[in-house]
Amino acid sequence: MSRTPLDLQHRFAAIVESVEQQKTRVRQHLAELDTLFAALQDRAFKGEHILGPHGGYRNLKSFQIAQLVYDLTVRFCDRHHPLRQELVDARLETVDEIAAWVVQKARQRSTEQRKNGPSEHDEDTSSTTSTLSTLSTFYPELSANAILTLATIADFLLDRQMARLARKFEDEGGFTERLYRVRSARRRQP
Numbered sequence: 001m002s003r004t005p006l007d008l009q010h011r012f013a014a015i016v017e018s019v020e021q022q023k024t025r026v027r028q029h030l031a032e033l034d035t036l037f038a039a040l041q042d043r044a045f046k047g048e049h050i051l052g053p054h055g056g057y058r059n060l061k062s063f064q065i066a067q068l069v070y071d072l073t074v075r076f077c078d079r080h081h082p083l084r085q086e087l088v089d090a091r092l093e094t095v096d097e098i099a100a101w102v103v104q105k106a107r108q109r110s111t112e113q114r115k116n117g118p119s120e121h122d123e124d125t126s127s128t129t130s131t132l133s134t135l136s137t138f139y140p141e142l143s144a145n146a147i148l149t150l151a152t153i154a155d156f157l158l159d160r161q162m163a164r165l166a167r168k169f170e171d172e173g174g175f176t177e178r179l180y181r182v183r184s185a186r187r188r189q190p
Contacts, residue, residue, distance in 0.1 A: 036176075039183050062157035069151045076147060080140040 057063050077084045083105055092098045172178065 036179055036183050039186065040179055043182075060157075060161070062154055062161055065150055065154040065157065069147055069154055072143075072147045072150070076140070076143055080143070 087098070087101065090101060092101055173181075
């Protein structure tokens with residue numbers, strides 16, 4: 001029967017002791033969290049506002065512009081995309097299914113164009129059409145560019161909002177930190 005070297009036994013004992021100390025610290029932290037949670041419940045049931053200001057997202061410009069982008073995109077697709085109804089009827093559920101469907105349709109269109117030649121929409125008829133007809137030809141592109149511009153603005157506003165929230169979190173801390181400060185201040189009161 002082989003014996004484990006003494007130095008290995010000491011290292012093992014040190015590891016066991018370290019684990020036991022960590023378990024003790026975790027139990028202490030759990031007890032403190034239980035105390036903090038009880039204090040939080042007490043304040044909530046007394047009607048105190050324990051959370052920072054929240055809600056009102058519908059008043060944010062980023063939300064309003066993003067909602068406008070969504071609404072305009074739906075209208076654009078209703079008016080200008082010939083395959084929209086076919087896509088809706090396909091009842092695709094995931095982004096991957098939609099992407100595969102779009103690729104399949106693009107390949108079909110490419111194959112049809114090779115067989116039949118370019119469609120009348122692809123031909124350059126600018127010299128033979130009236131100004132009104134030219135404007136209606138460019139209208140979908142102008143609409144799409146306007147929607148993309150609004151989407152870029154919404155993205156910019158969301159980036160600013162996220163940066164502001166990150167700074168606030170760094171300055172004031174998260175919910176747990178604020179709760180700890182409140183609880184600690186309450187403990188110091190007579």
